[in-house]
Amino acid sequence: MKLAVDAMGGDYAPEKVVQGVELARDEFADTKFILFGKEDQIRKYLKNGERITIVHTDSEIEMGDEPVRAVRQKKTSSLVLAAQSVKDGKTDALFSAGNTGALLAASLFIIGRIKGIDRPGMTTTLPSLAGPQDSFTMLDVGANAESKVKNLQQFAILGNFYSSNVAGITNPRIALLNNGAEEDKGDTLHKETYQALAKDSNLNFVGNIESRELLNGTADVVVTDGFTGNAVLKNTEGTALSLLKLIKHSILDSGVQGKLGGLMLKPVFKVVQDKMDYSKHGGAVLLGVKAPVVKAHGSSNETQIYHALSQLRQMVDTNLTTNLADYFATRSEQNKEI
Incomplete structure (x- = not known):
């Protein structure tokens, strides 16, 4: 299992993100974490690189950025490249504690919606x-x-x-x-x-x-x-x-x-x-996109990020998104008005 992590998203990124990832890595031996962000800043807080891969990115989406414009213009940002890795099948799920609107835009435009769902x-x-x-x-x-x-x-x-x-x-x-x-x-x-x-x-x-x-x-x-x-x-x-x-x-x-x-x-x-x-209980789940996506609070500490990553891992492990797509397709047939 590989989880894509926007290491630059959040008020205390990348420090708290890296610490939360290490807590999750130590807990789950079957999970690898792909951290997207500025490599020198990430390595400053990384104590143990076991099952953690860093993908260097040149930019990041700030909390104050206009979401859709940022996703379209900052093609090499940590969030966009993390979402693209999910789209390409290189990772199984996406986590971020950054700009909520940008995470939503990246999930919709890059990963895509489950068929039949108008708005996740x-x-x-x-x-x-x-x-x-x-x-x-x-x-x-x-x-x-x-x-x-x-x-x-x-x-x-x-x-x-x-x-x-x-x-x-x-x-x-x-x-x-x-x-x-x-x-x-x-x-x-x-x-x-x-x-x-x-x-x-x-x-x-x-x-x-x-x-x-x-x-x-x-x-x-x-x-x-x-x-x-x-x-x-x-x-x-x-x-x-x-x-x-x-x-x-x-x-x-x-x-x-x-x-x-x-x-x-x-x-x-x-x-x-x-x-x-x-x-x-974890972060906020964006239900309705084609892969598991979890958003943590921007001010999350390492423990809160650990819980969110644990939740994301459970969603992948239980095939939640695939099962949701099948469930929604069945329900849509039963409810023609939807």
């Missing part, structure tokens, strides 16, 4: 604080700022497959993110999407879900457009971090008794922190 969806796994499962799947979380009913229907099918085959959930409960739980809530897009999902007998559609209920375990798959999904994802992450900081500062500022109490509760806080850390 960025898919992530978030913690569930109650209910039968410890996590749920949400898509789209950033690939498509605007969506049509057809796109949201396809996201539901993609999410159903991912939840069943990756999370191992039988007949996953699918909900539509909306500003109210009632059937007639929302704008025209959400009302029409509700009706389309409710008519699909192959989906276990449980209705609308409000954002305040996301972490309460009431759904296994949450469908939304990329603009809303990305905003919710960042808000959830920010709220969790802010609450943990508030608790920490409140304890430190509350005198000796407060500090003693905080010390006794430290194991509890650790459990809460681990529960809210969605990065341990």
Whole structure:
């Protein structure tokens, strides 16, 4: 198995990327890692070159670059050459912690979409604080700022497959993110999407879900457009971090008794922190392209990158993309309106 890694993508690249790759390399003896980027910078952080190959690139796509233009103009960038290696069959999957829009553009223009899928969806796994499962799947979380009913229907099918085959959930409960739980809530897009999902007998559609209920375990798959999904994802992450900081500062500022109490509760806080850390589930998966593609947060450290690479390896190992293409082709036959 060979994984293509955009070593120059991310806020702390290539240092944290290289460190995360080495953690994954040490864990998985059957996996080789092809790092695309500036060789001198990569080697500065590389401790052991076993099963790691460096492909030198002359340029990189910055976080502030316009995605489509960057992919078209920076032909020798680390991201473009990594995607091209997947397209050419030299590597099996693509990882990046860099520019999300550029990764999406490279995946669409170079690797290509699965037949029948109009728009791939960025898919992530978030913690569930109650209910039968410890996590749920949400898509789209950033690939498509605007969506049509057809796109949201396809996201539901993609999410159903991912939840069943990756999370191992039988007949996953699918909900539509909306500003109210009632059937007639929302704008025209959400009302029409509700009706389309409710008519699909192959989906276990449980209705609308409000954002305040996301972490309460009431759904296994949450469908939304990329603009809303990305905003919710960042808000959830920010709220969790802010609450943990508030608790920490409140304890430190509350005198000796407060500090003693905080010390006794430290194991509890650790459990809460681990529960809210969605990065341990891996990165965001771009579902709907012809090869596995995983995007990690730009500020990811080596541990988070390791989890994302582990997730990517699992997708290759289980033939997730091929199985998804077959599944979607079958579902398209069953749902002629898609």
